[in-house]
Amino acid sequence: MDKFIIVGGNKLEGEIEVESAKNAYLPILSACLLCEEEVVLKKCPMFEDIKNMCDILTSLGVKVERFEDELHINAKCANNFFISQNLSKKLRSSIFTLGSLLGRFKQAKVAYPGGCEIGLRPIDLHLKGLRALGVKIKEFHGYISCDGSGLCGADIYLDFPSVGATENLIMAAVLAKGVTTIFNPAKEPEIEDLQNFLNKMGAKVCGAGTNSIKIVGVKKLYGCTHTPIPDRIIAGTYLIACAMCGGKMLIKNTISNHFSILINKLQNSGCKIKQFNDKIYIESTKRPKSINFVKTMPYPGFPTDLQSQILCMQTISKGYSQIQENLFETRFKFVPELLKMGANITIKNQIAYVLGVKKLFGAEVYAKDLRGGVALVLAGLCAEGYTTVCDVYHIDRGYENLEKKLSLLGANIKRERELK
Ligand code: EPZ
Numbered sequence: 001m002d003k004f005i006i007v008g009g010n011k012l013e014g015e016i017e018v019e020s021a022k023n024a025y026l027p028i029l030s031a032c033l034l035c036e037e038e039v040v041l042k043k044c045p046m047f048e049d050i051k052n053m054c055d056i057l058t059s060l061g062v063k064v065e066r067f068e069d070e071l072h073i074n075a076k077c078a079n080n081f082f083i084s085q086n087l088s089k090k091l092r093s094s095i096f097t098l099g100s101l102l103g104r105f106k107q108a109k110v111a112y113p114g115g116c117e118i119g120l121r122p123i124d125l126h127l128k129g130l131r132a133l134g135v136k137i138k139e140f141h142g143y144i145s146c147d148g149s150g151l152c153g154a155d156i157y158l159d160f161p162s163v164g165a166t167e168n169l170i171m172a173a174v175l176a177k178g179v180t181t182i183f184n185p186a187k188e189p190e191i192e193d194l195q196n197f198l199n200k201m202g203a204k205v206c207g208a209g210t211n212s213i214k215i216v217g218v219k220k221l222y223g224c225t226h227t228p229i230p231d232r233i234i235a236g237t238y239l240i241a242c243a244m245c246g247g248k249m250l251i252k253n254t255i256s257n258h259f260s261i262l263i264n265k266l267q268n269s270g271c272k273i274k275q276f277n278d279k280i281y282i283e284s285t286k287r288p289k290s291i292n293f294v295k296t297m298p299y300p301g302f303p304t305d306l307q308s309q310i311l312c313m314q315t316i317s318k319g320y321s322q323i324q325e326n327l328f329e330t331r332f333k334f335v336p337e338l339l340k341m342g343a344n345i346t347i348k349n350q351i352a353y354v355l356g357v358k359k360l361f362g363a364e365v366y367a368k369d370l371r372g373g374v375a376l377v378l379a380g381l382c383a384e385g386y387t388t389v390c391d392v393y394h395i396d397r398g399y400e401n402l403e404k405k406l407s408l409l410g411a412n413i414k415r416e417r418e419l420k
Helices: 022-034 048-059 092-105 124-132 163-173 189-200 232-245 260-268 304-314 335-340 370-382 402-408
Strands: 003-007 012-017 038-041 063-067 070-074 107-111 136-140 143-147 155-157 179-183 204-206 212-216 247-252 272-276 279-284 293-295 320-324 345-348 351-355 364-366 386-390 412-416
Touching: 003 370, 012 232, 012 402, 022 038, 022 048, 022 070, 022 092, 022 163, 022 189, 048 063, 048 092, 092 107, 092 124, 092 143, 092 163, 124 136, 124 155, 124 163, 163 179, 163 189, 163 212, 189 204, 232 247, 232 260, 232 279, 232 304, 232 370, 260 272, 260 304, 304 320, 304 351, 304 370, 335 345, 335 364, 335 370, 364 370, 370 386, 370 402, 370 412, 402 412
Parallel strands: 012 247, 155 179, 293 320, 364 386
Antiparallel strands: 003 386, 003 412, 038 070, 063 070, 107 143, 136 143, 179 212, 204 212, 247 279, 272 279, 320 351, 345 351
């Protein structure tokens, strides 16, 4: 397993370009199954999750070719609706293929998904919604078997605005007979991007970002070209890194209103931030003030995918803060690793109570999931001395060559490759 070796204390200075959003790319890749013509997706990052999703498409008979940063995908010859355990367990978004397989083949057999171990992550909302669309579902031996011969538009009421369930149900509905309305959908920007992509293919989807999404079923979808939106979580990660290490950074390829809540928190903590067009400039010249209180909520609330990073920032901020995690039951697994570095954190009932210390000390720490892992990198960048972050394969799922990008900004970080 690769490791990052970090020597902390350097300021971060320079320019960085943000990749396309992992969580936009993944449902869009699944949606390519819905048409029998070529789809061209631009600015494709080399995240492990994207490679794994492409492997799933290939296993279904889809032609996937990469030309530099473009993916050319043609599902014309897709001839399979079965996804095995060894492919499905590698990522959460394998479950998103249920909707697109049902839309295309009116049947699906998918093994339970994997992904970051940050909670139970049930799929009951996905299945309840598919049943509302007339899908017959059997779950046994770790597989979800769906008969979508009766797929038909319906009203669906989500008990929780689940991102994945919303995306899955949209994809199941676009080729279904009749009209589907999803009430209480997730409002994340990635869902609006999926809506825009599907409509480019000839679908009729509207309402993404509002309290209900309407889908009018169509007979056929067509190929198109699309560039998914920038990754708001990567942009937020770089902003927090600069706030922690000090320095000044110009972050390019961003849509800042996708994370304005973070920008406001960082400004309150003493950072100078300017936004113009698709760029953000941040300057941090002193130890940040604590942000007092933050609770993770569905969009447009504070994103759970930035919880680990903002919590890590509080460990060296001036003062006392509370971070409440409301979406995932075990998203504080990285905290014991921060305690090894001298952080002052106690956890009670899904709230992390943090008293900022003047500095953290380098240590050997282990990534347990994607965002918790990147938070440990941020801690190492500003800690005194050496930090080794182990099991960085978690981080590679959602950040491309992170060590190279941080080195270009002045960080002292190297990847130690495990000898195979
Ligand atoms: C998506 O996961 C993202 N992943 C996650 O990003 C993100 O943290 C999450 O949305 C919330 O924003 C992708 O898009 C690939 P949910 P998803 O369904 O769809 C409960 C990252 O780091 N729930 O919105 O799995 C669930 O347990 C990853 O990039 C049910 O109870 O999230 C959780 O408490 C991590 N039943 C809450 O809803 C269901 O059927 C939010 O989950 C589905 C979800």
